[in-house]
Amino acid sequence: MHSLTPGELRAALVWRLIKQFGPTTVQVAGTIWLSVLLARNTHSGLWWLPGLVVLAGTIWGLVWASASRRAEQLVEQLRTELATLAGPRNERVQFLLRGLLQDLGINTVDVRASIFAPCLSGQFVQIGRYSDNATFATTIRMHHEKDQGIVAETWAGRQSLKTDLPKDRDLWNRRIVDDYRLPLEVVERLRMQSRSYLCRRIDRVEGGLMVPVGVLVIESLAPKGVSANFHDIVANAYQLELMSTECSSAIRLDGLNGDVKTPRKSDNHNRRMLEDSSE
Incomplete structure (x- = not known):
């Protein structure tokens, strides 16, 4: 010094x-x-x-x-x-998600944001979640199947937007089953009946290549709680780069430490644990 x-x-x-x-x-x-x-x-x-x-x-x-x-x-x-930012990963991710929702002007009790990173098995694990609504902020469903749900859809397609989903719960359940290939018994247990979703794959430059490392999901109870205009804002948000670091760290470090891992039990057992969802 x-x-x-x-x-x-x-x-x-x-x-x-x-x-x-x-x-x-x-x-x-x-x-x-x-x-x-x-x-x-x-x-x-x-x-x-x-x-x-x-x-x-x-x-x-x-x-x-x-x-x-x-x-x-x-x-x-x-x-x-x-x-x-010096705290545990979940607190850092919550800090980033809260800041992003504030920048979007939708940090309300009707909105929730989550981040998912891939496991070695191809499944996705939630590494952080934020909502001003304490009920929606809690996490029970940690793992998401690699070929089901909006997380898998966004991972394959880079970004997605859903609005004006049905208000009627039965119609909403059927729409989610049809759109995302989720089992009906899983959908019926979802606590947050989100009627609009905005999702973006989180990419990171590694070795000169753009590598996907996670998925950001923003969901709202309002039928038009998110809009296509948010895609550009999210793409240019400084939080996205920091989110990519958190996802990359979860893949590389937590996978070795056993915190982000593939469930060893059967898919049926995992589905019985799906009390909450981020799709």
């Missing part, structure tokens, strides 16, 4: 003193100057100069105080964000 020289230390100290006491010093100097002119009853045409100095010091103080408050607020915000 670079050590400051005595000259640099003196310069830093002087700058700190100027920032801290400069406005007050200017105000005091202007006030003294004005007082001297008034005491001498001087009729110089420059009597307005000390008044201008006092005004400048006052403005300097107000501007500096406002800037200092903004800086303190920014530092506190960055500390909070850095603490979040």
Whole structure:
């Protein structure tokens, strides 16, 4: 680490003193100057100069105080964000998903966002989820089949959009079964009856090639809770690059540690565990 020289230390100290006491010093100097002119009853045409100095010091103080408050607020915000990003993966992913929903203007209790990464078996595992609705934010269904659901569809087609899904639950169930080849008994247990979906495959540049590493799913209870315009916003969002890092890390590291793994039990057993869905 670079050590400051005595000259640099003196310069830093002087700058700190100027920032801290400069406005007050200017105000005091202007006030003294004005007082001297008034005491001498001087009729110089420059009597307005000390008044201008006092005004400048006052403005300097107000501007500096406002800037200092903004800086303190920014530092506190960055500390909070850095603490979040330094936490477990699920917390980091939640932070990214919340920020993306806020940028899209749809961070409401009717919306949920999730990220999935592929397992060695080809199945997809959820690595993070966020919703302002505590019921929808919980996760029970961790694994998704490689050839079923909107996650698999998006993985193959890069992006997808579904809107105006039926309001009637029976009709909705049938639509999901037909569109995504999910078993009816699984669909009937889904708690969130999402009527619109926007999904995007998460790609990452590795070795000069664009490699798919995950799937982002945004879903809403509203029939038009998402729109095609969101595709461009999501594609250019800074969160997407960070999401690709999280997905890549889950594939490479968690797979070795056993956190992201292929279920060893039968598909029927896995389907009985599908109490919740992200399609």
